[in-house]
Amino acid sequence: MDKIHINELRKELIKNELDGLLITAPANIRYISGFTAGADARLLLTLEDQFIFTDSRYRDQVWLECPSWVYQEEKPPGLEKLSDKAADLHRIGFEEAYVNYAFYQKLSQIKPVIWEPVRGLIESLRRIKTSAELAKLREAARIGDEVFIDILSVIRAGMDEKSLADTIVHLLRQKGCEREAFDAIVVSGENAALPHGRPGKKLISPGDMVTMDFGGIFEGYAGDMTRTVGIKPATQRFKDIYQKVREAQQIGLDTIRAGVGGREVDQKVRQCLQKYGLDQYFTHSTGHGVGLDIHEAPALSFSSEDTLQENMVVTVEPGIYIPGWGGIRIEDTVVVTLNGIEILTHSSKELLNI
The missing domain is CATH 3.40.350.10 (Creatinase/prolidase N-terminal domain)
Structure with missing residues (x-):
């Protein structure tokens, strides 16, 4: 290579x-x-x-x-x-x-x-990945999906955020990653309003939302995925906002194809959230490139000048962060194709209440 x-x-x-x-x-x-x-x-x-x-x-x-x-x-x-x-x-x-x-x-x-x-x-x-690089990125994503499935049987009310994050890191290594791609983000309840919050000793409580953003390195290449789940009993507000974030993310996914600008993807996502009066709570870009670095070109942002090309790999990760309440983020890693995308992260995005 x-x-x-x-x-x-x-x-x-x-x-x-x-x-x-x-x-x-x-x-x-x-x-x-x-x-x-x-x-x-x-x-x-x-x-x-x-x-x-x-x-x-x-x-x-x-x-x-x-x-x-x-x-x-x-x-x-x-x-x-x-x-x-x-x-x-x-x-x-x-x-x-x-x-x-x-x-x-x-x-x-x-x-x-x-x-x-x-x-x-x-x-x-x-920016443009070879077939060998794509194979490594697919494997990093596959391992992340396996970890998420295992985590669903572990997460529960009463455990603290850091313990959950430590379990994620352990599973990433156990399943074949050389290390984590970045410090795993596990935030719950009001802490979920922090996009890059650090997991601490806060106990996960009934009714909390729990956002988990993590990925491992496989042969140098990074995985990246975010899922937000609810701890029973989930509130109606959580359910409503979750579906709106998911809709915005799907619009972003549907917009991507070779020849589309990174700015256009970001605009489509923001327009969806604006429709629901939530755009003010979306405080970061829609996505970024992934490869040997967890954040690399191209960018999906309001200021991006990048044009997407076949075999670029990007994340799509809209999030809503409401101070005093919490936050929801949904993220997938995808490969840009001529007519759309290949999704690498296949973990369920159904609203899960645990």
Whole structure:
């Protein structure tokens, strides 16, 4: 898979009149090389060669994970070997979002190289997934669905939010994920009014809504799903708002196809909620891309300039958050197709009262 990515990136280097690119973002390192310890490595990709700079702890790992890359033993922040490989190049790009000023000052001392800041060069390639990437995203989603089924038999009034979140994380790993994609969000009752609330010692009570937003990493790729369930006896207000959020989410799903703008999807969802006087309580974007990062391009938001393309992977996750009452969010991860979507997360969205 990395050979496809390397070839595409080299085309971008030529297009941008660069002789090479220094890659420092861990997700981008994994995308281009397959190396999984990107926080302790750097890559230098040129039009002819490809070097990986890391320390001796990872020598064998480099040979196993990315044998086509030339190993250079150099522990960050060392620059001696990088300087040697860069010295014959004229213009080298660096990922400006992942290079601090102190490191840039060191780079600028490598003469006669001209260091050019670049933004989004690799991220733009990551938007459209290969068949191998899609297979990993499907598996991450499948595991999430299995976890949700198991959780339905665990959740009950009297348990605290953190215990439920810990159970979710345990199940994700038990079923094959290498780790969680983000800290699991489990919020209940009034806490559910916090879109990214942290699970705490609050006890789940009868009549509460419980929002669970979670996902695991499978071979580097993230799953992401949210479901909100009710604890008996569910109130009529919860039932009514739940159906309206579900309607808005379905409109978002129905809008997506290749060629549609991310802004248009967001607008359709907001128009549905506005019809019910709920749009003021929808305080975040409709969705985001998912891949090696849990949040990546494209965006489904009011300010998005992205146009959806086949094999992009995005979430659709409208939510309503009412201070003093609670909140409801429903989220699926989907693949964009020419004429619609492939839904990856298949957990029930029926109003469940437990």
